[in-house]
Amino acid sequence: MTDGARPAQRDLEGGVERDFRQAMSYGDYLDLDRLLSAQHPLAQPPQHDELLFIVQHQTSELWFKLVLHELRSARDLLRGDQLAASLKRLARVKHIQSTLTEQWSVLATLTPSEYAQFRDFLATSSGFQSYQYRAVEFLLGNKNADMVPVFDHDPVAQEMLTQLLHEPSLYDEFIALLARRGLPVPAELLDRDWSKPHQANPALVQAIRAVYEDPEERWDIYEACEELVDLEDNFQFWRFRHLKTVERIIGSARGTGGSSGVPFLRKALELTFFPELYSVRGQIAESR
Numbered sequence: 001m002t003d004g005a006r007p008a009q010r011d012l013e014g015g016v017e018r019d020f021r022q023a024m025s026y027g028d029y030l031d032l033d034r035l036l037s038a039q040h041p042l043a044q045p046p047q048h049d050e051l052l053f054i055v056q057h058q059t060s061e062l063w064f065k066l067v068l069h070e071l072r073s074a075r076d077l078l079r080g081d082q083l084a085a086s087l088k089r090l091a092r093v094k095h096i097q098s099t100l101t102e103q104w105s106v107l108a109t110l111t112p113s114e115y116a117q118f119r120d121f122l123a124t125s126s127g128f129q130s131y132q133y134r135a136v137e138f139l140l141g142n143k144n145a146d147m148v149p150v151f152d153h154d155p156v157a158q159e160m161l162t163q164l165l166h167e168p169s170l171y172d173e174f175i176a177l178l179a180r181r182g183l184p185v186p187a188e189l190l191d192r193d194w195s196k197p198h199q200a201n202p203a204l205v206q207a208i209r210a211v212y213e214d215p216e217e218r219w220d221i222y223e224a225c226e227e228l229v230d231l232e233d234n235f236q237f238w239r240f241r242h243l244k245t246v247e248r249i250i251g252s253a254r255g256t257g258g259s260s261g262v263p264f265l266r267k268a269l270e271l272t273f274f275p276e277l278y279s280v281r282g283q284i285a286e287s288r
């Protein structure tokens, strides 16, 4: 309070006032009318908690959009031998991943009985049909052609995924960069059918081991390897929090997409994008 009963107020400063008069407003620039009218709860009678469910998914999809933007760029920068610039992109992705992982705590406030009030209205829709999530997986290297027909109902999504399936992943481009930097990378990793997932390669583990045993020699490569491990760790943290949130909301029930639910999600924790970066750790630890 300033003078007795009146609360302190901020005067409109000249700059702020001027912005209000300009042709483009905050809402125009962000297309807020469209964004904020894109939430369509379906439950009848209306259920208070359905909005949380929708907003949680929509915000995740917005962040996935930015992750894709950054990862594509990071991959293309690697192709152009711009390692430092690529790592800058990955640093941002890591922060987005932390936000996405932290965000599960909001959904965890949804109790099983609250979810049960609108679950039937979701019918067979499921996060399994998130084409952006699948695109992120493809970009990181978890290629799976069987995922493409899931999007038969959405030709634009399907085309995007088909294209990414056939392009080298971020990891493929990193491996190619290692070869250009003179590391002994097996030739079969440099020209292959990119639509198949990368297979763990013992010779690549040896090449990466040389980097870890003498970090000073190729510090930027060493740093990049650790950034990729951070990225994979973060991805797994997201998967784990999804699994645990799902478990506390639906327990052992099947998913709306028709899977076994939690057991299906648990299997994803065994996947790895960058197998050699993990194998090298075992080798170093066992060699001591």
Ligand code: HEM
Pocket (backbone or CB within 6 Å): 056, 057, 060, 061, 107, 110, 115, 125, 126, 127, 128, 129, 130, 133, 242, 246, 249, 250, 254, 255, 256, 257, 258, 259, 260, 261, 262, 264, 265, 268
């Ligand atoms: C009450 C909340 C949620 C429940 C009960 C739930 C449950 C499930 C289940 C059971 C699956 C396996 C497929 C299926 O049978 O449907 C799944 C997959 C998936 N969900 Fe969720 N989910 C929830 C929220 C979210 C949110 C907020 C997102 C954010 C986008 C999300 C993204 C995904 C993705 C990307 C998959 C595919 C995972 C994979 O293929 O490994 N889910 N979800």
